[in-house]
Amino acid sequence: MMRLILSAGLMLASLLAAAAELSAVQLDKSSIAFVSRQMNVPVEGAFKQFSAQIHIDPARPGTGRARIDIDLASIDAGNDEANDEVKGKNWFNVREFPKASFVSSAVKPLGGERFEASGMMTIKGKTLEVHAPFTLKQEKGILILDGSFPLKRLAYGIGSGAWSDTSVVADEVLVRFHFVLK
Amino acid sequence: MKYTRTAIMLHWLVALLIFAAFPLGVYMHDLPLSPARLRLYSYHKWLGVTVFLLAVLRILWRAGHRPPPLPDAMPRWQQAASHAVHHLLYVLTLAVPLSGWLMSSAKGFQTVWFGVLPLPDLVGKDKALGEALAIVHQSLNFALLALVALHVAAALKHHFIDRDGVLLRMSLADRRNIS
Numbered sequence: 001m002m003r004l005i006l007s008a009g010l011m012l013a014s015l016l017a018a019a020a021e022l023s024a025v026q027l028d029k030s031s032i033a034f035v036s037r038q039m040n041v042p043v044e045g046a047f048k049q050f051s052a053q054i055h056i057d058p059a060r061p062g063t064g065r066a067r068i069d070i071d072l073a074s075i076d077a078g079n080d081e082a083n084d085e086v087k088g089k090n091w092f093n094v095r096e097f098p099k100a101s102f103v104s105s106a107v108k109p110l111g112g113e114r115f116e117a118s119g120m121m122t123i124k125g126k127t128l129e130v131h132a133p134f135t136l137k138q139e140k141g142i143l144i145l146d147g148s149f150p151l152k153r154l155a156y157g158i159g160s161g162a163w164s165d166t167s168v169v170a171d172e173v174l175v176r177f178h179f180v181l182k
Numbered sequence: 183m184k185y186t187r188t189a190i191m192l193h194w195l196v197a198l199l200i201f202a203a204f205p206l207g208v209y210m211h212d213l214p215l216s217p218a219r220l221r222l223y224s225y226h227k228w229l230g231v232t233v234f235l236l237a238v239l240r241i242l243w244r245a246g247h248r249p250p251p252l253p254d255a256m257p258r259w260q261q262a263a264s265h266a267v268h269h270l271l272y273v274l275t276l277a278v279p280l281s282g283w284l285m286s287s288a289k290g291f292q293t294v295w296f297g298v299l300p301l302p303d304l305v306g307k308d309k310a311l312g313e314a315l316a317i318v319h320q321s322l323n324f325a326l327l328a329l330v331a332l333h334v335a336a337a338l339k340h341h342f343i344d345r346d347g348v349l350l351r352m353s354l355a356d357r358r359n360i361s
Contacts (some may be wrong), residue, residue, distance in 0.1 A: 039224035040297035043290065078290050079309075085215050168217040 025052040026142075029180040032070060036153075037170035049074035054145070054179055056107065058138055061115050064107035068177075070100045090161045097124045104132075113137060117147075123156040134177070143181040151175050183250030184351050192240040193352055196233055196275060200330070203229035204323065224297065227286060231295045234279035241272055253346045267333055274326045281322055285315035 033046040049071035056064035073094045077086045087094045104119025113135045121130040134147025150172045153159050159169055184190070203226055210222040252261050286293050287303035289312035294300045305311060340348035 038220050038291075039294070041224070041292050041294045081215050162217050165217050168220050 023053065023055045024182045025054055026180040026182055027052065031178045032068075033176045035174040035176070037172075039168060043078050045075065045077045047071065047074050048076060052179060054181060056136065056143065056145070056181070058136055058143065061107045061109055061136070064115075064117065065105040066102070066117060066119070068102045072098060072100055090163050091159055093124060102130065121151070123158065126156045128155055132177070141182065145177070145179040145181070148174055148176040184353070185249055186243075186247050188243055189240070189247060189249070190352055190354060192236055192243065194354060196236050196240060199229050199233045199236070200275070200326070203233060204327070207323065227282065227293050228296050230279040230282050231293060231301065233275060237272070237275035241276075244272075250351050253348065255346065264336070267329055267336070271329055271333060274322060274329065278319070278322045278326055281315055281319040285312060285319050288312035288315050
């Protein structure tokens with residue numbers, strides 16, 4: 001009997017813990033954007049379609065995990081001509097590699113509202129480790145994650161051939177993410 | 183009587199840069215998207231910003247230094263036409279780069295002078311505005327081309343037909359060599 005009460009209590013506790021852990025990503029309020037540098041001119045872009053499963057409990061960030069899948073064909077690279085170009089073979093080659101993914105199961109606190117998610121980023125069949133610092137803010141019933149990290153495009157073969165000239169398009173691209181969880 | 187040394191230097195420098203920026207603009211416009219095109223667009227914009235700044239200097243200098251008078255023998259209407267064309271050229275050396283700068287901002291590309299100095303975007307990204315400004319930039323350039331052609335033709339007429347020394351007022355050669 002005692003054991004039953006205890007296990008029921010544990011189940012309830014874990015249910016409560018799960019309730020405190022917000023994980024429903026509000027996709028329409030979230031964004032994945034990037035800034036590339038062309039001839040040292042910052043050019044903004046974004047991915048309009050992605051799915052995101054994020055589990056994070058502000059009280060226990062260490063248990064945080066995330067999986068983000070980006071539909072690469074949904075890229076907005078600034079204008080129609082650029083959009084056509086970056087979907088092509090030299091850039092994302094979306095026909096062969098329609099999605100990019102980021103999978104993380106390691107979040108460490110950096111102090112205060114700041115955290116860092118580490119995980120594996122896969123683009124064009126290449127998987128590399130990424131560290132993405134972010135801030136986590138709690139606002140009445142929602143959680144807001146905001147962060148950015150530099151990504152070396154050439155490490156993934158993004159922009160090959162003539163486009164690998166980094167004096168025109170810089171190797172480093174700043175990726176910015178904003179997720180709203182309910 | 184000649185223009186001042188500063189006015190002469192500014193005139194030829196601006197002329198040289200326009201003669202580089204104009205054909206570059208025509209050429210790059212039709213290129214397919216490539217690293218080379220991005221590079222040329224940047225060079226074109228750097229040239230344009232430089233023209234704008236030199237034109238501002240030139241107009242400020244001009245405000246404090248009257249140009250040498252036109253020959254008395256020149257008919258009134260020609261004198262009036264000369265003043266009108268010169269004033270329009272001043273306006274266009276400002277308006278052409280300005281329209282290019284605004285167009286670039288509206289198309290979502292900031293102008294970073296020599297890849298170092300970012301110019302503010304006076305208008306936000308706006309596709310329709312960008313397309314409208316492209317037409318403005320192109321029209322102003324054709325107006326500039328027509329005026330420069332007129333300007334050069336008039337200078338050559340003064341030099342070879344009227345032989346009145348009007349072209350030599352802008353000569354890069356030392357003033358002792360001309361009279």
